[in-house]
Amino acid sequence: MTRILLIEDDTETAEAILAELGDRGFEVQWAGNGVDGLDRARASSPDAMIVDRMLPGMNGLTIIETLRKDHIRTPVLVLSALGAVDDRVRGLRTGGDDYLTKPFALVELVARIEALLRRPTERRATRLQVGSLELDLIERTARRGERRLDLLPREFRLLEYMVRRNDQLLTRAMLLEEVWHYKFVPATTNLIDVHMGRLRHKVDGPGEAQLIHNVRGSGFVLRSRS
Incomplete structure (x- = not known):
């Protein structure tokens, strides 16, 4: 069954879409805010997404941009009450695959989703590996x-970000912006160091070659070779 993730905060609109897609044989998961929607998009690997542009917690374009930075290429239909050409162009340039202006006919929404699903998609890696460390991106599991x-x-998510950039120095500012999605970097915080300490304890077990390294005064690096 084709799985669709709907991220829409208007209950009436969401219920109408859920009913229409359900009647047509789609399995639909619904998130009512941007933060929950982003988490579900990462965890459930849907076949396509419908994302409202204006959402509480995190707007729809930020969700799409974040997914594209994470190399998640799930096709996305953007919904918005903003129908000006500049708004549509911005939605598409951010990483959306199609744009539908509210109000819309449900039959058109279904047709657009079906068209997105017919498009050839890039073959996505489902596993990442550095040395003896392996991540399963579908099951969201990791093994050493x-x-x-x-x-x-x-x-x-922190480990996935590091694995995708192995042997690259990652500053605390980069990690705060890309993994925690901070819009600004606090002057003082030990958030990264606390999480990195816990992660290193789990990844680098007794007797195993160290993979995660602290580069004093600069940041962290996951090295493919010790």
Whole structure:
């Protein structure tokens, strides 16, 4: 069954879309705010998404931009009451695949989703590996050799970000902006160091080659070779 993620804060609109897509055989998951929607998009790997532009917590374009930065290429239909050409162009340039202005006919929404699903998609990697460390992006699990790592969702996202950029120095500011989505970097915070300490304890077990390194005064690096 084709899985659709709907991120829409207007209950009446969401219920109408849920009913229409459900009647046509789609499995639809609904998130009512931007933060929950982004988490569901990362965790559930839907076949397509419908994202309202104006959302509480995090706006729709920020969700799309964040997913594209994370190399998640799920096709997205943007919904918005803003129908000017500049607004549509911005939605598409941010990473949206199609744009539908409110109010709309449900039959047109369904047709646009079906068209997105017919488009050829890039083959996406479902596993990432650095040395003995392997991440399953579908199941959201991680292993170090035969040992399964018990990671919290934020720890998994942090480790995934580092694995995708192995051997690259990552500053605290980069991690705050890209993993925590901070719009500004606080003058003083030990948030990164606390999470990195916990992650290193889980990734680098006793007797194993160290993968996560602290570069004094600069940041952190996940090295493919010690």
